[in-house]
Amino acid sequence: MTVAGVGEFGLIDRVTARLTHGGSCLLGPGDDGAVVAAPDRRVVASTDVLVEGRHFRRDWSGAADVGHRAAAANLADIAAMGATPTALLVALCLPADLDTAWAEGLADGLGAEAATVGASVVGGDMSASPTLTIAVTALGDLGGRAPVVRSGARPGDVVALAGRTGWAAAGLTVLSRGFRTPRLLVEAYRRPEVPYAAGPHAARLGATAMIDISDGLLADLGHVAKASGVGVDVHRDAFEVPRQMRDAAQALGVDPYSWILAGGDDHALAATFPRSAALPAEWRPIGRVVEGEGVTVDGAAYDGPAGWDHFR
Template sequence: MPDSVGELGEFGVIDAVTARLPQGPDVLLGPGDDAAVVAAPGGRVVVTTDLLVENRHFRRDWSEPVDIGHKAAAQNLSDVEAMGARPTSLVVGLGLPADLPASWAVSLADGLGAEAALVGASVVGGDVVRSPLVVVSVTALGTLSGAEPVTRAGARAGDVVAVCGRLGWAEAGYQVLSRGFRTPRAVVEAHRRPQVPYGAGAEAAGLGATAMCDVSDGLLGDLGHVAAASGVSIDIDPALVEVAGPLREVASALGADPLTWVLTGGDDNALVATFPAGVELPERWTVIGSVAAGSGVTVAGEEYDAPAGHDHFAG
């Protein structure tokens, strides 16, 4: 194999990447034609897309290409999960510098394929262009299998708010990396590669979730979308929110408040949902708050006086 993607060429890159991406049973026609064909068992397709830009969403000196592939896939697969759907396939657009090592692009593809395989999904196609920075654009498709989607707009007064997955870990890792450190490894790895609670979306839908959202930009910020779409108020009880030991240790070393990371940190791709009061939730779902009439999101009944999450245009 040539050393760089420039030497390999556009179609050589495509061939090298797609050769490492096996196709699952939902794929009727995979890479190699003008478009792929994917089965839609329920007659409807859930679609979402996300864009990762080098030095904005990842750094090559912080993360290995396989980690970036995992992260790019996970962010989109999580959004499909948040609708109560099952992911079936991904389409990937890559912008790559000509001098980027060809092995880097192949390793990225390995990460994309491995993350998709965790839910039985496949990378079915995409495009490659020359770019001054690495850009990864992923579109994910999913099926509802005949069920109704769980949107952000169904929360009702009297519901409880519950979360599934880790919160604050990726932000702790970012804070460590941004100060030039590479340990503790647990939080650094959380920043590099999220641990999505796969299957929790369909599980929540089956339990009667009234609204659901992927937590990618911060718990309070993303719950703000749910509150606005549903026309309700949401209050988080900080006493019910887990602050894991590794977060406390890192925060103590850095002179920071770990609860802030849990409430506002992004990139963990947990799921947060609202459920009718009295629903018995599985152990991996933790009740952290409640829904009432009104508007906005509060913490212990008070307005949160700091940024509630990540805004791509905030600086």
């Protein structure tokens, strides 16, 4: 059965019936607006969009995989502000001949990823479109803490990373070359493993700046450097190349560090901390904040790819 066959409101009924709601959702789908609890009296908001052919391909990822990715991209932004995600709003632009089972699988993935942090899909919109597009807005709660912004890094701070980088980029390269293995890398592209709890934890530890690594480690640290008016130096030896990534890189003729330093979509969190901060195991030091500007690797300009830019 297609989307056109069930109609807009029939599809809405099918999708919303699959969604569950966490404690922050006071009123979910069904009215002109949802009601979400905001105990802090401030709401962190972020939005992102996925376009078929640009951000995902249905022959590479299942509907639930795309749902997980769409939710993760937004939930990670909330965590990078030091906040706890509470709700997602989802706008879907769908081809009329799309199978309803695909839309339902997408809803399953969105809801499941949101549930990992206790958040809910609380509403959204639908429209017909020749291009499958998913726009997600995430909301979050700061829990009484100040937001951790990009502009707070200071020379002498430690740069640390929670999560992994390069895995999704390696999986994307594998898929783009027509392969489906190593499965570990392909699955990392399809469903990122995001350290959501590390964001609020970093805020409690006194992080001075933080960012979600969506476009590549060096590119995103460049945003922190620019906003803070500092330089960032990354230590290459802070990154160990996993065996599966090393073997895939050798087979494909790729420098694995181009994935690790410039690959996006893993949604790791990078933060800067005062030198005196005691970092838990989830945060590993990868560099330092220095006087100057821009991002360097081992004190020198990096001559590989810098990261993702939609218009280049």
